[in-house]
Amino acid sequence: MSKLPLTLTVNGEPYQLEVEPHRTLLEVVRDDLRLTGAKEGCGTGDCGACSMIVNGRLVTSCLLLAVEARGADVLTIEGLARDGRLHPLQQAFIDHGGVQCGFCTPGMILAAKCLLDTNPNPSEEEIRRAVAGNLCRCTGYTKIVQAIAAAAEGPA
Amino acid sequence: MPEYRAVGRPTPRIEGVDKVTGRTVYTADLRLPGMLHARLLHSPHAHARIRRIDTARARALPGVEAVVTATDLPPLDTKRAASNRAYCLLAADEAVFAGQPVAAVVARDLSTAEEALDLIDVEYEELPAVLDPLDAMKEGSPLVRSDLEKTEGKPANVASQMRFTRGDLERGFAEADLVVERTYRTPVVHQGYLEPQATIVDYDAASGEMTIYTGTQGQFSIRDDICRMLHLPETKVRVVGLEVGGGFGARGFPFQALCAALALIVKRPVKLVLTRHEDLTSATPAPQAVFDLKARMKRDGTLVALQARAVYDSGAFPGAAMAIGCVMLGGYYRCPNLEIQGFEVLTNKVSVGAYRAPAVPSATFAIDSQMDIMARELGLDPLEVRLKNAVQEGDLLPGDRPYPRIGLRECLEQVRDSAIWRDRDQLEREPGPRRRGIGVAAGGWLGGLQPAAATVMLNGDGTVGVLVGANDISGTNTSFAQIAAEELALPLSQVRVTLGDSHTAPFAGVTGGSKTLFTVGRAVKAAAEDARRQILETAAQRLEVPVEDLDCVGGVVRSRADPEKSITFDRLARMTTGFGAAYPPVVGRGAVAARKQAPGFSVQAAEVEVDTDTGQVRVLGYVTVQDVGFAVNPLSVEGQMEGATAQGIGMGLFEEMLYDDRGRLLNPGLLDYRLPTAADVPHIETLIVEVPSEDGPYGARGVGEPPVTPGSAAIANAIHDAIGVRITEIPITPERILRSLGKVKG
Numbered sequence: 090m091s092k093l094p095l096t097l098t099v100n101g102e103p104y105q106l107e108v109e110p111h112r113t114l115l116e117v118v119r120d121d122l123r124l125t126g127a128k129e130g131c132g133t134g135d136c137g138a139c140s141m142i143v144n145g146r147l148v149t150s151c152l153l154l155a156v157e158a159r160g161a162d163v164l165t166i167e168g169l170a171r172d173g174r175l176h177p178l179q180q181a182f183i184d185h186g187g188v189q190c191g192f193c194t195p196g197m198i199l200a201a202k203c204l205l206d207t208n209p210n211p212s213e214e215e216i217r218r219a220v221a222g223n224l225c226r227c228t229g230y231t232k233i234v235q236a237i238a239a240a241a242e243g244p245a
Numbered sequence: 246m247p248e249y250r251a252v253g254r255p256t257p258r259i260e261g262v263d264k265v266t267g268r269t270v271y272t273a274d275l276r277l278p279g280m281l282h283a284r285l286l287h288s289p290h291a292h293a294r295i296r297r298i299d300t301a302r303a304r305a306l307p308g309v310e311a312v313v314t315a316t317d318l319p320p321l322d323t324k325r326a327a328s329n330r331a332y333c334l335l336a337a338d339e340a341v342f343a344g345q346p347v348a349a350v351v352a353r354d355l356s357t358a359e360e361a362l363d364l365i366d367v368e369y370e371e372l373p374a375v376l377d378p379l380d381a382m383k384e385g386s387p388l389v390r391s392d393l394e395k396t397e398g399k400p401a402n403v404a405s406q407m408r409f410t411r412g413d414l415e416r417g418f419a420e421a422d423l424v425v426e427r428t429y430r431t432p433v434v435h436q437g438y439l440e441p442q443a444t445i446v447d448y449d450a451a452s453g454e455m456t457i458y459t460g461t462q463g464q465f466s467i468r469d470d471i472c473r474m475l476h477l478p479e480t481k482v483r484v485v486g487l488e489v490g491g492g493f494g495a496r497g498f499p500f501q502a503l504c505a506a507l508a509l510i511v512k513r514p515v516k517l518v519l520t521r522h523e524d525l526t527s528a529t530p531a532p533q534a535v536f537d538l539k540a541r542m543k544r545d546g547t548l549v550a551l552q553a554r555a556v557y558d559s560g561a562f563p564g565a566a567m568a569i570g571c572v573m574l575g576g577y578y579r580c581p582n583l584e585i586q587g588f589e590v591l592t593n594k595v596s597v598g599a600y601r602a603p604a605v606p607s608a609t610f611a612i613d614s615q616m617d618i619m620a621r622e623l624g625l626d627p628l629e630v631r632l633k634n635a636v637q638e639g640d641l642l643p644g645d646r647p648y649p650r651i652g653l654r655e656c657l658e659q660v661r662d663s664a665i666w667r668d669r670d671q672l673e674r675e676p677g678p679r680r681r682g683i684g685v686a687a688g689g690w691l692g693g694l695q696p697a698a699a700t701v702m703l704n705g706d707g708t709v710g711v712l713v714g715a716n717d718i719s720g721t722n723t724s725f726a727q728i729a730a731e732e733l734a735l736p737l738s739q740v741r742v743t744l745g746d747s748h749t750a751p752f753a754g755v756t757g758g759s760k761t762l763f764t765v766g767r768a769v770k771a772a773a774e775d776a777r778r779q780i781l782e783t784a785a786q787r788l789e790v791p792v793e794d795l796d797c798v799g800g801v802v803r804s805r806a807d808p809e810k811s812i813t814f815d816r817l818a819r820m821t822t823g824f825g826a827a828y829p830p831v832v833g834r835g836a837v838a839a840r841k842q843a844p845g846f847s848v849q850a851a852e853v854e855v856d857t858d859t860g861q862v863r864v865l866g867y868v869t870v871q872d873v874g875f876a877v878n879p880l881s882v883e884g885q886m887e888g889a890t891a892q893g894i895g896m897g898l899f900e901e902m903l904y905d906d907r908g909r910l911l912n913p914g915l916l917d918y919r920l921p922t923a924a925d926v927p928h929i930e931t932l933i934v935e936v937p938s939e940d941g942p943y944g945a946r947g948v949g950e951p952p953v954t955p956g957s958a959a960i961a962n963a964i965h966d967a968i969g970v971r972i973t974e975i976p977i978t979p980e981r982i983l984r985s986l987g988k989v990k991g
Contacts, residue, residue, distance in 0.1 A: 111356075125274035126267020128490070130439045131521040135915035138439055166267035175265065183261035186880040189720065189888065191264030192439040192490030198265060213928065221924040224915065226437045226491045229887030230923040231931075 097161050099124065100168025108155045115139045115150040118165060126166035126195045130224070137223030140196030141165050147203040149222075166195035169202070178202055178240040187236035189227035197223045201237045210241055251730035251737055252943055255880035259723045259742065260488075269488050272443035272460050273518045280445065280514040281310055283507050284358035286348040286365050287527060288340030291374035291593040291908025292389070295338055295347065295367060303350060303364040308357035311511045312365065313349045318506050319475050328392070330529070330562035330596045331470060331498040334506055340369065341390050341561035342595050343909045344526030349503065351511050374593040374908045375402065378558035379535060381592050389561060389591040402591045404563040409571060409585040409643035417550025417582030421541030425619050428537050430974040431607035431957075432901040433558075435530040436600045437892075437920045440490020442528060443518040444501045446508035455482045457505060460489040462496040462716050463755030468747045470498065471505050484747040492718035493892075494599030494757055495529060525913040529598025530902060532565040533558040536574070536611035542619045546630040550582040551575055553611075557589050557604060560596035565589050569691070570604030573954070574612050575643040577653065577687055577846075578634035585643055593908050599757060601889065602690045602950035606896055606957060610975060613686040613958035618971060627962065628666065628685050631848075632657045635687070642691075649841060652872025652936030653687060656848040659870040659932050660685060666850050666868070678858045681865070684962025688954025689846035692947040693758020696838040698751035699768040701729055701776040703831035705822050707800055707814030708739040709776070714750030715765040719949050720881035724762050725769045727877055728942060732773035733780075734798045735814075751836070759947025762877060763843060766942040768835035776833025783821060783828045784812050843938030845951040847871040849890065853963040857986060860979025862898055862964060868930045874938040874946035883931045886952045890929050893956015895921040901976050 092107040099122060108117050118124050118141070127150055130138035134149040141150045142164040169176045175183075178198050182188050187197075197220055204211055204219035211219065216237045217230070225233060263269040288295075300312040311317075315337035336347045348365050352358035373387040380386055381402040388401055395401040418424065444459040455477065461467050464486040472479050489496055504517040519528065534557045541550040553574055557565035571587040620630035635657055636642075638650045660666050669683045702710045711729045715721060722742040730737045744750065753765045777797065784802040785792035788810045795802055802817065804810040821828045852866035869890045876882040899919035903911040912918045937944025957975045965971050970985045983989040 119274075124267070125270075128271070128440065129273065130441065130490075131915045133521065133914055133916065136439060136521075166265075170266050175262070179262075179265035182265050183257045186255075186257065186884045188258055188261050188264045189884055190439070190489060190491045190718070191260075191269050192271065194264050195267045217923040221922040224437075224439060224920050224922065226439050226493070226892070226920060227888045228884055229889070229891030229929055230926050231887045231929045232884060234923065234928070 093156050095156055095159055097158050097163060099163045100165060110154065110156055112155050113151050114141065114153045114155045114158050117155040118150065124165050124167050128192055128195065130192065137196045137200065138193055140199045140223060142199050142203060147200055166199060169198065178237065181236040181240035185236035185239055186232040187228065193223055193225040197225060197233060205241055213238065249731055250734065251727040252877045256723055256727055256737065256878045257880065258720055259726055271440055271490050272445060272458055272487050275445055275458055277445060277447055277514040280516055281351045281353060281511060282355045282358050283349050283351045283504065283515050283517040284355065284362055285346045285523065286362050288336060288343055288345045288347050290340055290369055290371050291343045291376065292372040293340045293369035294372060295336060295340055296370055297368040298348060299366040300348065303361040306357065306361045306364060308353045309350060309361045310353065311351040312361065313351065313507060313510055317510060319509060321474055328563065330564065331502065332474060333562070334499055334503040339391055342593050344595055346503065346527060349507055351507050351515055376592055376594060376904060376908050378533065378556050378590040378592055381590050382588060389593055403588055404559055404591050405567065405589045407568055407571060407587045409575060409583060411645065412582035414550055414552055414582050414584055418541050420543065421549050422544040423542045423619060423623055424539065425615060425622065426539040427615060427618065427973055428535065429611035429614060431534045431610055433530050433533045433594065434600065434896055434900045435525055435902060435918060436493035436495040438491030438493055438495055441519045441521055441524050442496065442500050444504040445514060445516045446505045447514040448508035448512060450512040453481050455505065455508065457482065457484045457501060458487055459501050460487045460496060461501065462489065462492045462718055462757055464716055464747045465714060465752055466497065466755050467501050471502050474502055475505060475509060486716040486744060486746065489716060489718050492756065493601045494603060497598060521915060522913045525918060526595060526910050529564065529596060531600035532597040532604065534607040536608065538611055538615050540615055540619060542623065544623060546620060546623060546625045546633050548578050548580050548634045551580045553585045555585065555587045555608060558592050558594065559589050560592060560594040562596035563589060564597045566599065566603035570608040572643050573605045573689065574608040577612060577636060577689060578616065579636055579640050583643060594904060601892065601953045605688065605690060605954045606893065609686065609688040609954040610957045610961065613688065613955060614961050614973060617684065617962040617965065628657060628661050631687055648844065649939060650936060651844050651846060652934050653689065653846040655934045655936055656846050656870045656872050657687065659934055660848045660850050660868060663850065663868045663932065665852055665866050679854055679856050680967040681852065681854050682963045682965065682967025683850060683852045684959050684966050685848065685850045686955035686958035686962055687846060687848045688951060689844055690759055690947065690950040690954060691844045692763060692842045693760040694839050694842060695754025695760060695764060697753040697765040697768045698836040699765060699772045700751055701769065701772040701833035703776060703780065703814065703818050703821065705818050707818045708741065709733055709735060711740060711742045711769060712745050712750060713742065713753060713765055713769065714745055715753035715761050716756045717744065718756050719885055720878060721761045721765065723881060724766060724877045728766055728769045729773045732770060733777055735800055739800065759845065759950040762945055763941045763947050764837060764839050766877070766945065767837045767839065770942045771835030771837060772833040775835060776831050779831045779833060780814065780817060783817055787812060787820065839940055841940050843874060843941050843946040845872055845946040845948065847952040847955055849955045849959045851959040851963040853960065853967055855964055855967045855982060857968060860982035862977065862982070864894055864927050867927050868932065869952055870932045870934060871952050872934040872936050872946065873948050874941050875935050875944040876933050877943060877945055879933060882933060882948050885948045886931045887929045889949065889952035890956055891921050891926045892953050894926055894960060896975060897957035897960030898976050
C-alpha cells in the first residue's frame with residue numbers, strides 16, 4: 090500500500106514520517122516512534138488506555154488515523170515529565186495510590202491533565218466526569234480522584 | 246501491638262515512577278528481532294463438527310509463515326485434551342463453543358495475518374448446542390462434547406457434583422417460624438483486565454532454548470504446563486513474567502501454551518496479542534450460576550436450616566470452582582441443619598476460569614440476599630440478624646472443619662457503627678419517583694496456600710536485594726520491600742525487590758487465592774531474618790563480641806554493652822564480597838509451606854437511589870470494611886478493597902455476558918460489556934479491621950479477594966430497601982427494575 094507523508098510534533102520533537110493511510114495514530118506512535126506508554130486496551134475507543142493530547146484535546150488515539158494528525162502537536166505520557174522531574178499529576182498518582190497495574194495510568198493522567206488545563210479547581214463530580222472515558226479495573230477510582238484533586242490543589 | 250518502622254505504614258508503589266511515565270514494559274510493548282505475529286481463527290458456532298479445514302489459500306499469501314491447525318500441533322496428551330481446556334489449544338474435530346480457536350496464522354505482520362484468516366476455509370457441520378446449564382443437566386440433553394460419557398448417577402454434561410450435609414433438615418424445618426425459598430441467578434462475567442492477554446515466545450531450534458515473555462500470574466505454573474504439554478525439559482524453558490495489566494485470575498492459560506507451540510513450529514519468535522473481542526469471546530471468564538435456596542429462621546432471627554442447590558456452568562470444559570462456592574454458601578452463618586448440593590455443569594459456552602474469589606461472589610449474592618429477605622420478613626434489623634448468626638472461631642464450615650480466629654463479627658460491628666448505616670433512619674424517603682435505600686452484605690474467602698521461597702542478599706554497598714518469583718499483581722513487591730526493611734531495620738530506599746524469571750527466581754506459587762503476601766511474604770520475612778542473623782554473626786566475629794549482644798539499626802551493627810563497638814552494613818558487605826575477603830556472602834534464605842488458612846471477611850453497605858421511572862440506579866455512598874489481619878501496606882490494602890468493591894458494584898448493576906440463542910456472545914466489546922466508570926462508582930469509604938491471623942506475616946491475611954464477594958448482594962439489598970422489590974437476578978439493570986415494578990411487560 091502506498092504511504093503518505095506525515096509531519097507532526099510528538100512531545101515537542103518534530104517528526105517527518107511516511108505512513109500507510111489505514112494506520113492509527115496509536116500504531117504509528119507505538120510501532121514507528123517506539124513510544125509505548127499509550128496502550129491499546131480495546132482498539133474501539135471504549136477504554137481510554139490509548140489517550141493522547143492532540144492540539145490540546147484528549148483523543149483516543151486508536152480511533153484517529155495517523156494522517157489525520159498531520160501538523161498536529163501530540164503529547165503522550167512520555168512527554169509529561171521534564172528533565173527527570175515528574176509532573177505534579179504523576180507524583181500525585183504515586184503518592185495517593187492512584188497507580189495499581191498501571192495499564193490505564195498513562196491515559197488516565199493525560200485525561201486528568203486535560204481537565205486541569207481548562208478547570209484548575211474541579212469538584213469531585215467534575216473529576217469523575219472528566220475521566221469517565223478512561224476505564225480502570227484495579228482502583229475503584231477513589232484514589233485516582235483523590236490524586237487528581239491533590240494535584241489540583243498543588244504541593245501540600 | 247509491637248512498634249514497626251516499615252510495615253503498617255502507607256507506602257507508595259516502588260515501581261510507581263515507571264508506571265506514571267510510561268516506562269513500564271507490558272508484553273505488547275516488547276519487540277524481538279525477527280519476530281512474527283500470530284492471529285487466531287475462531288469457531289463461529291457454539292457446537293459443530295469440523296469436517297475440513299482448507300488452509301491452502303491462506304498459506305499462499307505472501308508474508309504468511311505458517312497456518313496451524315490442531316493436526317499441525319506437536320503431539321499433546323490427547324486424553325487430557327479431551328477434558329481440559331489447557332490441553333485443547335486448537336479445536337480438532339469438534340468445536341465446542343463459539344469463539345474457540347480453530348486455527349492460527351503466523352505472519353510477518355499483523356495485517357497480513359489478519360488477511361490470511363479470511364482465506365482459511367473451514368467446513369462446519371452444526372451440532373445441537375446446549376446453552377442453559379439446567380437444560381444441560383436433564384436426561385436426554387444433547388452432549389456438550391462428543392467425548393463425554395454418562396456414568397452412574399451422573400448425567401453426561403455434569404462434570405462434577407458434591408454434597409455437604411449436617412444435622413437434620415426436617416427437624417430444622419419443624420423448629421422454624423419462617424421459611425423462605427428463592428432462586429437466584431448470576432451471569433457469566435469477565436475479569437475485565439485492561440491489558441489484553443499477550444505472549445511472546447522466542448524459540449531457537451538449534452539450542453532448543455525457549456523464552457516466554459508474558460504478563461502472567463504464575464510463571465512457574467506456565468513453565469510446568471508448557472513443558473509437560475510440549476515435552477520440553479524445564480532447563481530449556483525460561484518464563485519471564487512481565488508487568489500484568491490486571492490479572493484477577495485470568496492470566497493462566499491457554500494462550501501462552503498456544504503461542505509456545507506456534508514458535509516451536511515456525512522456529513522464530515512469535516507474538517500473540519488478543520484483541521478485546523477475543524478476550525471476551527475466547528478467554529476464561531467467570532461462570533454463570535443458579536442457586537435454589539430454602540432456609541428457615543426462628544422468630545428471633547436464628548438461622549436453623551439451609552438447603553441449597555448450586556449449579557455452576559463451566560462452559561465447554563470443567564473449570565468452575567464449584568466446591569469453594571458451596572463452602573462459602575454455607576460458610577458465613579452458623580447453621581445446625583444443612584444440605585448443600587453443588588453441580589458443575591458443561592454447556593456450549595466459553596469455558597470458564599478463575600476470577601477474583603472464584604465462584605464466591607455469585608454464592609454470596611444468593612445467601613446474602615436470602616438473609617436480607619428473612620430478616621426483613623421477620624421485621625428484624627438485617628445487620629443484627631447477620632451478627633446473630635455470623636461465624637466465629639470454632640464454628641464449622643460446610644465439611645465440618647472449624648474456623649480459626651476470624652473477624653467477620655468485627656467487620657459487621659464496624660459497618661453497624663459507620664455513618665452510612667447509623668444514619669439510615671434519616672434517609673430521605675420521599676414519595677417521588679426517586680427512592681433511596683441502604684443495604685448491607687457480608688462475604689469472605691478462605692485464602693489459598695502454596696509453598697514459596699525468597700532470598701535476601703546484602704549488596705556490596707550495604708543495601709539489600711530481595712529476589713522473589715511471585716508475579717506482582719497487587720503491590721506485593723512493595724510489601725516485600727517493607728518486610729525486608731522492617732526485619733533489617735533499613736530505610737525502604739535501601740531495599741530493592743526483584744522479580745526473577747523462572748530460571749533464576751526462588752519458587753513461588755501462583756499469584757492467586759489471596760495468598761502472595763500470606764505465603765511469599767512469610768518467605769521474605771524468613772529470608773530477611775536469616776540475612777540478619779548472618780550479618781550479626783559475621784559482625785560478632787569481627788567485633789569479637791557475643792552475637793546476642795548485637796543489634797542493627799539503620800545499616801549499623803552495634804554492641805549493646807559497648808556502643809563504641811560497631812560496624813556498618815557497607816563495611817560488612819565488603820568483608821563478605823571483596824577480593825580475598827574472609828567471610829562468606831550474606832544470602833538469607835526463606836522457604837515456607839504454609840498449612841493453615843487465614844480466612845478474610847468483608848462487610849459492605851451501599852446507599853442507592855433508584856429512579857422508578859427510568860429504572861436507573863445511582864450508587865450514592867459506599868462503605869467497605871475488611872478484616873485483613875494486619876495491613877502491611879494500608880495504601881495497597883485500601884486500593885484492593887476499593888477496586889474489588891467497584892467490581893462488586895459492576896456485577897450488581899452492569900456486567901453480564903449475553904448470548905444469543907445460538908450461543909454467540911452479543912456484547913464482545915467494552916461499550917456493551919459495561920465496566921464501571923468513575924462516574925458510576927461513588928467515593929468508597931474503606932475501614933480496615935485487624936484481627937491477626939495465626940501464621941501470616943505480622944498477622945496479615947489475604948486481602949485481594951474477600952472484598953469482591955459481597956458487593957452485588959449489598960446493591961440488591963439496597964435496591965430492595967429503596968423500592969420494596971426483591972430482584973434475584975444480577976445485574977440489576979434498568980430493564981429488570983422496571984419489570985419488577987410491573988412497568989415493563991414480558
